[in-house]
Amino acid sequence: MRVLICDDSALFRRGLALLLTDVGVDVAGEAADVAQLQALLPGAVPDAVVVDIRMPPTFTDEGLTAAATLRRSHPDLGVLVLSTYAETAYALRLLEIGAGVGYLLKDRVDDAAAVRDALERVVRGETVVDPDIVTRLLTRHRHTDRLDRLTDRERTVLAQMAEGRSNAGIARQLHLAEKTVESHIATLLAKLHLEPAADDNRRVLAVLAWMRATTP
Structure with missing residues (x-):
């Protein structure tokens, strides 16, 4: 499985890339913003992308906007959005894009197997929502x-x-x-x-x- 990582923090990108590589994921490239991600896509031909929800320039919902754009232009591409906070409204917006998307909290990133599992699911066309968000909604x-x-x-x-x-x-x-x-x-x-x-x-x-x- 080949993935691209998009996050404005170079330290976070490198750490996630190393963790994913350790569990057998081929990290085809890293991008600091959505423009760089779009430029890498044609040559990398990834199965999925990992995108931070808050990206330059406004650090609001650039990752969500990018996810919707990517699914329109690359319908078979899995998209996993990462967030620091359990924002249920953002998770809802992401799911409205359709299948093959996921919303995971950055707290899960230290569990590389869990991230790989989420990536495999979105690549198969499934949807993934962080358990903390599901628990929040249930309560x-x-x-x-x-x-x-x-x-x-x-x-x-x-x-x-x-x-x-x-x-x-x-x-x-x-x-x-x-x-x-x-x-x-x-x-x-x-x-x-x-x-x-x-x-x-x-x-x-x-x-x-x-x-x-x-x-x-």
Whole structure:
């Protein structure tokens, strides 16, 4: 797996590159800003990019804007956005881009295996949300008609989906049979009125519905 790293801190870029290299990731290049990242893309041909959420010149949401632009121009490119803070509104904006994106806190970076796992997921077209953000959302008590229809078990399964886990991963995490997980997901999708459609990723739409309901 080949990746590009984009962060304005040279020290952070170098440290992350070394950590990823140690777990078998091919770091094809490093960029200090989005313009440098765009310039590196054609020659590097990465499977994924790692982008800081706050980049020059304004240090607000340049990473999110870059993620949306990259997915439009490179639909198969995985994008993992890193943030110092658990900002649920930013995570929601990122998920609205579509599948193949992830939002991870920089605190996770010292666990190279966790970062590699997140990268592998976004490359496969899955979505990844940091567990701290999911926990934060779960502890809020904002009521909505659609989410009130879900049972506690269905909410737990939906939270696991928000972290980007596959059916098999959810089954292992919750100690359930995979068929049981499939049944819960089918039921919660129906309760959220997410009927099958050729162009829609219903898992992502379900997570978005949940995050919209739990984000102030």
